[in-house]
Structures are given as C-alpha cells and as structure tokens.
Amino acid sequence: MKVPFSPPRIDEKNIEAVVEVLRSGWITTGPKTKEFEKRIADFCMVPDVLCVNSASAGLELVLHWFGVGAGDEVILPAYTYTATANVVLHCGATPVMVDVKDDFDIDVSKIAAAVTPRTKVIMPVDIAGWPCDYNEINALVKDERIRKMFTPTTEEQKMLGRILVLADAAHSLGACYENKPSGTLTDITVFSFHAVKNLTTAEGGAICLNLPTPFDTKEIYKQLCIKSLHGQTKDAFSKMKVGNWRYDVVEPGYKCNMTDVLAAIGLVEIDRYADDMLKKRKYIFDKYSEAFSKYDFFKVPEYESSQKTTSYHAYLLRVNGVGEAQRDEIMKKIFEQEVAVNVHFIPLPMLTCYKERGYKIEDYPMAYKNYSCEISLPIFYDLTDEQINFVIDSVVNATCLVLGK
Ligand SMILES: Cc1ncc(COP(=O)(O)O)c(C=O)c1O
Structure with missing residues (x-):
C-alpha cells in the first residue's frame, strides 16, 4: 500500500469553483479575493486581512511596512x-536565532538575552x-527594560513604541490559545495556503492585522495592498471601472497579490475548514497518538492542553534516544514500505546559507536534539483508516528493526 505524505484535498467543489472563475472573465485579484479576505478575517476574528501570493511575501511585506532594513535585527x-529567516535577509536585516523548547517552539526564556537596541521584530x-x-512573548515586548532599549527610526516604529510581534503562523490557521484563534494572538499574523498546508489555494498567504490603537488597520490594509502591487494606487479591478483608469505609483512596491482563481479554491476550503478538515486532522492525530504512546521508545507530540490547541498541521513523532543516523535509517525502512515521511525541519544553522553567515548548530542544542530524532508522518484529509493503520505498523516495524527490539 502506498501512502503519500500530504496531497491536497481537491474534489469537484474546488474544480467547479475554479472553472466558474475562469469562465467569469476576471481571473486575477478581484471579488473572490476580497470575499476570501473577509472570510479569513471572520474566521480568525480580526478586523482586516490582506491576501497575498505566499506567506513568504506576506512576512516580507510586513517587515518592509514596519521599516525593517540594514542594521536592524529580527529575532526568530x-x-x-x-x-x-530569508525574508529578514531580503530586507537587509539580520536574523537573530534563538533556541527552541521541547515542544519545537521558540524558547521565550532565551529571547530577552537576544534583544538589543537594534531589535525591531520578533517572529515566533x-x-x-x-x-x-x-502571553510571555507579548509581555516581554511591553516590559519596561525591553521597551527602553527599542530605538524607533520610522513613523510606524515610533507609533508602536516597542518591538513588533509578527507571528509566522504558516502552519497554524485554526489553532487556539486560551480560546483565542491564531490571527488574534499578536500584532500581525501571517498564514500560508501553500499546497501542503491545511487550507490550500495551491500557493497563497494571508496577513491578519491586529495592531493596537492608534493604528488604523483599514488604512494599513490599503498601504499593504499598494505595496503588494508595485506601489500602484489602484488595482487592475478598480482600474477597469469606466473612467477610473488614472493611477499613480507611490513607491517601488512588490508584486505579490493573490488571484481570484486561487481565492476560489480558498473559499471552498474555508467553508469546510473547522467542521470537516480540522476534525479529520484531529482524528488522525488521535489515532497516531493512541498507537504510538503504547511504546516507550516513541515520544508523541503535544497537541492539546488546557491553554493551547494545535491546528493539527503536522504530526511530529520523535524516537527517544536516537541520533540523526539512526533516525535516517528508520526513515529509510519506512520509505521501503512505501510510506512517505519527512523531517520538519532541518534547523537553519545546519543549512549552507546560514552556516556561511556564521550560525552554528552547537549554539542551538535543543533545535538539534528535536531535529535529530524527529519523523513527520503522513497527514491529509483523504487518509483512510486502513492507511493510518498501515503507517502505524510501518513506523513501529521500522523502528523496532533499527533499535533491535
Ligand atoms: C514555518 C514556515 N514559515 C513560512 C513558510 C512560507 O510559506 P509560503 O510557502 O506560503 O511562502 C513556510 C512554508 O512551508 C513555513 O513552513
């Protein structure tokens, strides 16, 4: 039995929605994108959302809007x-890396020591x-000592008066923290709708604006819209209206708008996200955890607590006590059974691009420990019970073989 890793859920509903847009005569940014933005804003309970063509573009747009540039630092x-980290480098700023905790997320106790007068943004x-x-991240940026270090250089930075918290929530649409949805947990949150994500539009992203007063999020939405369209003051859809052709270009902006063809897929998906997609993913998480927690050599991921609920995006299983080589051997044996697995992620300091910039994995022991024993298991909407059981058996067999159990 072949089990792929995470194919998208594409059915007749998505196909019909795309065909409808293709036949409508308007395929780029237009009414479907605007409707999708509204639906994401309602789902996440935030005032304003701008959709773009990827989370990467969304993150970079926000860094640019906040005036992050050469000499600045961004903690991640x-x-x-x-x-x-790449979007920080694109802005000419420096990514300042911090180690993570056992749950794979940034270790807040290590952030304060990484803050300097050059720190402009934290990207959890x-x-x-x-x-x-x-709670801890938001309290930290408001802490008197940290606030005093903040050295604003742009109007936006002066208005905020502290470090911006920009959540890279590429994985966490639908996750909750103290009953509040991802999107409302920081100043700005960016989601990804890439093909492997829970909610996909093939490629895409959304920027959720949740900035405190006196920021006017409607105004910032307009500014980001312009920034996502070459700095042009009108998008193609508005320009098409009779007599509305004249435009201006106010800055050398990016080109990263979402298209209506893709927003149409997103509209189908958001309709069935909470009650269907998330429920199915939770079902798979529960099945995996029930099976793997029977073995003392597996460590199952934390995914529900009194404070947090995951979006069930990726199932990160760990094999206790193994190192990289043994983990790779286990993965090889799983692949031999035609089950596709993965590793999320190779820590950045192990990659050439960052090694060349002086980052060393020795400085991030927890990141290395988590990575070296981690295997991400298949999870996708159409995964059947039979496939789930097959994945479980394949992973258990492969691990027992390598560990000699
Ligand atoms: C943690 C994280 N951040 C950002 C991104 C970028 O998302 P996109 O592919 O939509 O640009 C990804 C994509 O996988 C991701 O995993």
Whole structure:
C-alpha cells in the first residue's frame, strides 16, 4: 500500500469553483479575493486581512511596512522553515536565532538575552500548528527594560513604541490559545495556503492585522495592498471601472497579490475548514497518538492542553534516544514500505546559507536534539483508516528493526 505524505484535498467543489472563475472573465485579484479576505478575517476574528501570493511575501511585506532594513535585527527560532529567516535577509536585516523548547517552539526564556537596541521584530513560529507562548512573548515586548532599549527610526516604529510581534503562523490557521484563534494572538499574523498546508489555494498567504490603537488597520490594509502591487494606487479591478483608469505609483512596491482563481479554491476550503478538515486532522492525530504512546521508545507530540490547541498541521513523532543516523535509517525502512515521511525541519544553522553567515548548530542544542530524532508522518484529509493503520505498523516495524527490539 502506498501512502503519500500530504496531497491536497481537491474534489469537484474546488474544480467547479475554479472553472466558474475562469469562465467569469476576471481571473486575477478581484471579488473572490476580497470575499476570501473577509472570510479569513471572520474566521480568525480580526478586523482586516490582506491576501497575498505566499506567506513568504506576506512576512516580507510586513517587515518592509514596519521599516525593517540594514542594521536592524529580527529575532526568530533556529528551528523553522527557511522562509522565516530569508525574508529578514531580503530586507537587509539580520536574523537573530534563538533556541527552541521541547515542544519545537521558540524558547521565550532565551529571547530577552537576544534583544538589543537594534531589535525591531520578533517572529515566533507555531511549528506544526502548535501556538507559541504568546502571553510571555507579548509581555516581554511591553516590559519596561525591553521597551527602553527599542530605538524607533520610522513613523510606524515610533507609533508602536516597542518591538513588533509578527507571528509566522504558516502552519497554524485554526489553532487556539486560551480560546483565542491564531490571527488574534499578536500584532500581525501571517498564514500560508501553500499546497501542503491545511487550507490550500495551491500557493497563497494571508496577513491578519491586529495592531493596537492608534493604528488604523483599514488604512494599513490599503498601504499593504499598494505595496503588494508595485506601489500602484489602484488595482487592475478598480482600474477597469469606466473612467477610473488614472493611477499613480507611490513607491517601488512588490508584486505579490493573490488571484481570484486561487481565492476560489480558498473559499471552498474555508467553508469546510473547522467542521470537516480540522476534525479529520484531529482524528488522525488521535489515532497516531493512541498507537504510538503504547511504546516507550516513541515520544508523541503535544497537541492539546488546557491553554493551547494545535491546528493539527503536522504530526511530529520523535524516537527517544536516537541520533540523526539512526533516525535516517528508520526513515529509510519506512520509505521501503512505501510510506512517505519527512523531517520538519532541518534547523537553519545546519543549512549552507546560514552556516556561511556564521550560525552554528552547537549554539542551538535543543533545535538539534528535536531535529535529530524527529519523523513527520503522513497527514491529509483523504487518509483512510486502513492507511493510518498501515503507517502505524510501518513506523513501529521500522523502528523496532533499527533499535533491535
Ligand atoms: C514555518 C514556515 N514559515 C513560512 C513558510 C512560507 O510559506 P509560503 O510557502 O506560503 O511562502 C513556510 C512554508 O512551508 C513555513 O513552513
């Protein structure tokens, strides 16, 4: 039996929705994108949402809006996907990496020591959909000592008067923290709708604006819209209206708007996200955890607590006591049974791009420990009971073989 890792859920509903847009005569940013933005805003209970063509673009747009540039520092976890740090480098700023905890998320107790007068943003990442310690992060940026260090250089930075918390929530649409949805937990949150994500539009992202007063999120939405369209003051849809052709370009912006073709997929998915997609993913998590917790050599991920609920994005199983080589051997034996598994993630300091910039994995022992014994299991909407059981058997067999159990 072949089990893929995480194919998207595409059925007749998505196909019909895309065909409808293709036939409508309007395929780029337009009414479907605006409707999708509204639906994400309602789902996440935030005032304003801008959709873009990826989470990476969304994160970079926000850093640019906040005026992050050369000489600035952005704090982020060493254990994340490369997008989190790459967008900081694109702005000419320096990613300052912090180690993570046993639950894979950034270790807040290590953030304060990483803050300097150059720190402009903290980017926590909800790894696998598990929310970070947001009470502690939000309290830290408001702490008197940390606030005093903040050195604003742009109007936006002066208005906020402290470090911006920009959540990389690429994995965590639908996750909750103290009954509040991901999207409302920090100043700004960015989701990904990439093909492997819980809610996919093939490629896509959303920026949730939840900034405190005196920020006017409607105004910031407009600014980000312009920034996502070459700095042009009108999008193509508005320009099409009779007599509305004249436009201006106010800055050399990016080009990263979402298209209506993709928003149409998102509209189908958001309709069935909470009651269908999340429920199915929880079912798979429960099945895996029930099976693997019977063995003392597995460590199952934390995914529900009195404070936090995951979005059930990725199932990060760990094999106690093994190192990289043994983990790789186990993965090889799982692959031999035609079950696709993965590792989320190789810590950034182990990748050439960051090694060349001086980051060393020795400085992030927990990131390395988590990585070296981690195996991400298949999880997707259409995974059947038979496949779930097959994955469990394959993982148990492969691990027993390698551990000699
Ligand atoms: C933690 C994290 N951040 C950011 C991204 C970037 O998302 P996108 O592919 O939508 O740009 C990803 C993508 O996998 C991710 O895993």
